[in-house]
Amino acid sequence: MAIVAEIEATLLGTGVGIPHSGRAQAGLVLKAEKPLLFDCGAGVLLRLAEAEVSPLEIGSVLLTHLHLDHVSDLLPLAKARWLLGERRMAVYGPEGTEGWFEQVRSLYPYLEELDVSVTAVAPGDEFALSGFKIRAGEAVHSLPALGYRIESGERAIVYSGDTEPAPSMRALAEGADLLIHECSFPEPYVVTNHSTPKWLGENLRDAGVKRIVLTHLYPQTIGREAEMVRDVRAALGDEARVEVGRDLQRIEI
Numbered sequence: 001m002a003i004v005a006e007i008e009a010t011l012l013g014t015g016v017g018i019p020h021s022g023r024a025q026a027g028l029v030l031k032a033e034k035p036l037l038f039d040c041g042a043g044v045l046l047r048l049a050e051a052e053v054s055p056l057e058i059g060s061v062l063l064t065h066l067h068l069d070h071v072s073d074l075l076p077l078a079k080a081r082w083l084l085g086e087r088r089m090a091v092y093g094p095e096g097t098e099g100w101f102e103q104v105r106s107l108y109p110y111l112e113e114l115d116v117s118v119t120a121v122a123p124g125d126e127f128a129l130s131g132f133k134i135r136a137g138e139a140v141h142s143l144p145a146l147g148y149r150i151e152s153g154e155r156a157i158v159y160s161g162d163t164e165p166a167p168s169m170r171a172l173a174e175g176a177d178l179l180i181h182e183c184s185f186p187e188p189y190v191v192t193n194h195s196t197p198k199w200l201g202e203n204l205r206d207a208g209v210k211r212i213v214l215t216h217l218y219p220q221t222i223g224r225e226a227e228m229v230r231d232v233r234a235a236l237g238d239e240a241r242v243e244v245g246r247d248l249q250r251i252e253i
């Protein structure tokens with residue numbers, strides 16, 4: 001019997017705050033019953049159009065954290081929806097998201113017409129949204145940050161946002177069909193608040209993740225992609241399914 005995909009994931013942006021060709025800033029859309037957007041950095045609004053997802057379909061956005069490379073296109077998305085006749089939108093994000101949104105929006109008084117509900121999410125929170133079951137986990141970054149585990153039927157996808165490889169992220173990713181994890185720099189960079197390949201692989205040892213896609217790639221990763229995959233596999237074995245993501249890559253699980 002053919003296995004029917006339950007979730008379609010499209011990587012909208014696999015880049016970071018420093019621009020480089022072919023990689024928009026952070027964004028991911030998951031589709032089961034309805035599309036759900038995770039992060040909305042610069043370039044993501046255009047990538048949504050390229051992925052043939054209308055702004056009208058994006059009623060809810062989950063933010064991992066409030067750094068600009070994850071939120072720059074959020075107001076433009078809200079405005080695009082408004083131009084298309086839709087005023088409502090729901091935004092979920094870590095503590096501080098509501099105050100941040102109201103402050104940014106207050107600079108554009110005409111956007112006060114938007115009816116945006118903002119919900120603060122804490123690590124460990126579980127909720128249902130757009131047909132998905134969602135659990136938030138604590139990411140280790142330079143400000144409050146979340147990863148999300150998203151389940152539909154038997155399938156589970158985990159999106160790390162920006163984080164160091166951390167026990168909380170490993171727990172969130174346990175047994176997932178697909179882990180979309182940041183891997184900002186290749187070896188032998190030594191960093192905090194972000195991930196590098198060997199460190200990430202070590203953190204995922206025996207976590208039972210079926211497929212790992214690396215995202216949030218700094219320009220320093222250019223030309224080092226095969227090496228990064230090899231270095232993640234160092235702790236996981238040669239059979240581990242690991243790849244470097246690319247914008248508009250579509251993955252069905």
Ligand SMILES: [Zn+2]
Nearest residue numbers: 016067069162
């Ligand atoms: Zn980032």
